[in-house]
Amino acid sequence: MRHTAAKLFATVAIAASLATVAAGQATADPTVTPAAQDIVGTGSDTIQAVLNQFSTDYNASLTAAHDTTSPRLYSWDATPAGNITPKTGASTIARPNGSGGGISALNNNTHTTVDFARSSRGPQSTDPSTDDFVAFAQDGVAWAGNSTGNAPANLTTADLKGIYSCTITNWNQITDVSGYTGPNATIKAYIPQLNSGTRAFFLTAINGGTTALTPGSCVQSYTPEENEGTDSVFTDANVIFPYSAAHYIGQTVGGHTTTSDAPGSLTLRSVDGVNPIASNALNPTFTGSNYGRTVYNVVRDSEFNGTGTQATALQNIFGASGWICNDSTAAADIASYGFAALPAFACGAVVHS
Amino acid sequence: MRRISPRIAATVAIAAALAVTGLSDSALADTATTTAPSGSLVVQEDSTFLQNSLQSGIIAIALPNATPGFNTTTGLSATFPVTGGAVHLSGFYGAAQLGGGLLLVNVTNGKTVIFNNLAFDASKWALTGVPMGQTTAVKLLDPARPVISTSGTTQTLNSSDLEIDASGAAFVDNALGTTFFAGRQHAGTGTLTFTAGS
Numbered sequence: 001m002r003h004t005a006a007k008l009f010a011t012v013a014i015a016a017s018l019a020t021v022a023a024g025q026a027t028a029d030p031t032v033t034p035a036a037q038d039i040v041g042t043g044s045d046t047i048q049a050v051l052n053q054f055s056t057d058y059n060a061s062l063t064a065a066h067d068t069t070s071p072r073l074y075s076w077d078a079t080p081a082g083n084i085t086p087k088t089g090a091s092t093i094a095r096p097n098g099s100g101g102g103i104s105a106l107n108n109n110t111h112t113t114v115d116f117a118r119s120s121r122g123p124q125s126t127d128p129s130t131d132d133f134v135a136f137a138q139d140g141v142a143w144a145g146n147s148t149g150n151a152p153a154n155l156t157t158a159d160l161k162g163i164y165s166c167t168i169t170n171w172n173q174i175t176d177v178s179g180y181t182g183p184n185a186t187i188k189a190y191i192p193q194l195n196s197g198t199r200a201f202f203l204t205a206i207n208g209g210t211t212a213l214t215p216g217s218c219v220q221s222y223t224p225e226e227n228e229g230t231d232s233v234f235t236d237a238n239v240i241f242p243y244s245a246a247h248y249i250g251q252t253v254g255g256h257t258t259t260s261d262a263p264g265s266l267t268l269r270s271v272d273g274v275n276p277i278a279s280n281a282l283n284p285t286f287t288g289s290n291y292g293r294t295v296y297n298v299v300r301d302s303e304f305n306g307t308g309t310q311a312t313a314l315q316n317i318f319g320a321s322g323w324i325c326n327d328s329t330a331a332a333d334i335a336s337y338g339f340a341a342l343p344a345f346a347c348g349a350v351v352h353s
Numbered sequence: 354m355r356r357i358s359p360r361i362a363a364t365v366a367i368a369a370a371l372a373v374t375g376l377s378d379s380a381l382a383d384t385a386t387t388t389a390p391s392g393s394l395v396v397q398e399d400s401t402f403l404q405n406s407l408q409s410g411i412i413a414i415a416l417p418n419a420t421p422g423f424n425t426t427t428g429l430s431a432t433f434p435v436t437g438g439a440v441h442l443s444g445f446y447g448a449a450q451l452g453g454g455l456l457l458v459n460v461t462n463g464k465t466v467i468f469n470n471l472a473f474d475a476s477k478w479a480l481t482g483v484p485m486g487q488t489t490a491v492k493l494l495d496p497a498r499p500v501i502s503t504s505g506t507t508q509t510l511n512s513s514d515l516e517i518d519a520s521g522a523a524f525v526d527n528a529l530g531t532t533f534f535a536g537r538q539h540a541g542t543g544t545l546t547f548t549a550g551s
Binding site: 138320345349350 | 500
C-alpha cells in the first residue's frame with residue numbers, strides 16, 4: 001500500500017488537460033513598470049500563477065476592446081526575495097512573500113504602491129476590518145509526501161495533528177490507516193514560512209478548524225517555498241509538507257509549471273480517506289470539509305466601495321459584476337490553474353474579520 | 354400544488370400570517386449534551402417587488418414557526434429561525450436548516466404552493482425549500498452581493514440584493530399559473546445569522 005498514492009497521482013499527472021488555457025506559466029513579474037493608476041498586487045504564492053494569467057488575459061481584453069485608458073492589472077510574484085518598486089511613483093518595498101506579507105504591504109502602504117493583496121487565507125482577527133477579502137475561487141489544502149517514500153497514501157486529521165505537534169515522530173506510530181504498516185523511520189515534517197496563507201490554513205485545519213496549531217519542536221526549521229516539490233529536501237523518503245490541491249492540479253493537469261514551481265519529488269495525498277482530487281479537478285467532498293478554503297484578493301474597503309478611477313477599476317476586476325467573476329476567459333483560467341468556481345452569486349463576496 | 358377558491362386562499366393566507374406561535378419543528382432533538390445551532394434568516398421584502406406581486410394577485414406568507422413582521426419604514430419582513438445544520442459561509446459549504454415554511458397564493462385563481470424544509474445551502478448559495486408533496490429542494494432566493502463576517506462562533510451573511518432564483522421562478526410560476534417571477538428579480542434584502550451548536 002505504501003506507494004499507492006504515487007501510482008494514483010501519476011495518473012493525474014499524465015491526464016491531458018481539457019482546459020483551453022495554454023500550458024506553462026503566465027508571465028511572472030510584470031514585464032513593464034506598471035503605471036501609477038494601474039491595479040497592482042503582491043502576496044500569496046498559491047494564487048500568484050492564476051493572478052498572472054488574469055493579468056495577461058484581463059489586459060488583453062482591454063486592448064481587444066481598444067480601451068487604452070483603463071487601469072491594467074499587474075501582480076508581483078512572491079519570490080525571489082529582495083526589493084521591488086511595484087509601480088511608477090511607488091515606494092520601494094521588500095517583496096512580500098505569502099498572504100500575510102501581501103496583506104501587510106497593503107496595510108502599510110497606500111494605493112500609490114499597492115492596490116491589492118493575493119490571499120489564500122481568510123481574514124483573521126488581527127486583520128483590520130477595513131480590509132475587504134473579495135472571494136474568487138475555492139481550493140483545498142492537503143499534504144504531500146515523497147513519491148517513492150515512506151508516507152502512506154492517506155493520513156487522518158489526528159495523524160497530521162500528531163505529526164505537527166510531535167506526538168507522532170515515526171512512521172511506525174501511524175496505526176489508523178488501513179493496510180499501512182509504517183517502517184521504523186523518523187518523519188521529517190516541513191511547513192511553509194510564517195507569512196504563508198497555506199501554513200496558517202493548514203495548521204488551523206489539522207487542529208479542528210478554529211485555531212491554528214503551534215508546530216512542535218520536531219518540525220523542520222527550514223521552510224521550503226510552498227507548492228514547490230522541486231526543493232532538494234523533498235528527495236528524502238520521509239518528508240511531509242502541506243500542499244495546495246488546486247496548485248497541484250494546475251501543475252499536473254494544467255501543465256502550469258516552471259523549473260521550481262512544480263511537484264518535483266512530491267505527490268499529493270488524502271486526508272481522512274478523502275482524495276483531494278476527483279476527475280482531474282478538486283474533489284467537492286474535500287473542499288466541503290475543514291480542508292476546503294476560499295481564495296481572495298484583498299482590497300481596502302474605502303477604495304473598493306469608493307468613487308473614481310481606482311474604485312471603478314477595482315470593481316471592474318474583482319467585484320461581483322467584474323471580469324474575474326463573469327468573464328468566460330477568467331473562468332477558464334480558474335479551472336486551468338486547478339481552482340474551483342464559487343457558486344453563482346458567491347464570487348465577489350466580501351468577507352471581513 | 355393545490356387549487357382552492359380565492360376566498361379560501363385569502364382565509365388561509367390570513368390564518369397563516371396570524372399563526373406565528375411557536376410550533377417547534379427543529380430537526381435537532383434537544384439533548385442534555387448538545388446545544389442546537391441558533392440564529393435566523395431575516396428577509397426584508399422590497400416594497401416595489403411587493404407592490405408588483407400584489408398587483409399580479411400573488412401573496413407570500415411566512416408560515417409557522419417563521420415570524421412575519423411589518424415596519425412602516427421598511428415594510429414587510431419574515432424571520433425564519435435557524436433550527437439545525439452546520440454551515441461555513443466563507444467556505445461556501447454546509448447548510449443551515451430553517452424553521453417555518455413559505456406559502457405562495459395566487460388569489461386570482463386559487464392556486465397555492467407551500468415550501469417546507471427551508472434551508473440556506475451555502476454550496477448552492479441559495480435559500481432552498483421543498484415543495485409540499487415533493488422531495489427535491491428548489492432554489493428560491495439567491496443572496497447576491499454578499500458580505501460575510503464572523504465573530505466568535507457566529508457567522509453573518511448580509512445581502513443587499515436578494516434575488517429570485519431562475520429555477521425557483523419557473524417552478525412557482527408553473528405552480529401558480531403566473532408569469533410574474535423571473536430569475537435575478539430583486540426581491541429584497543436578507544440577513545442570515547448562524548451560531549454554531551456545541
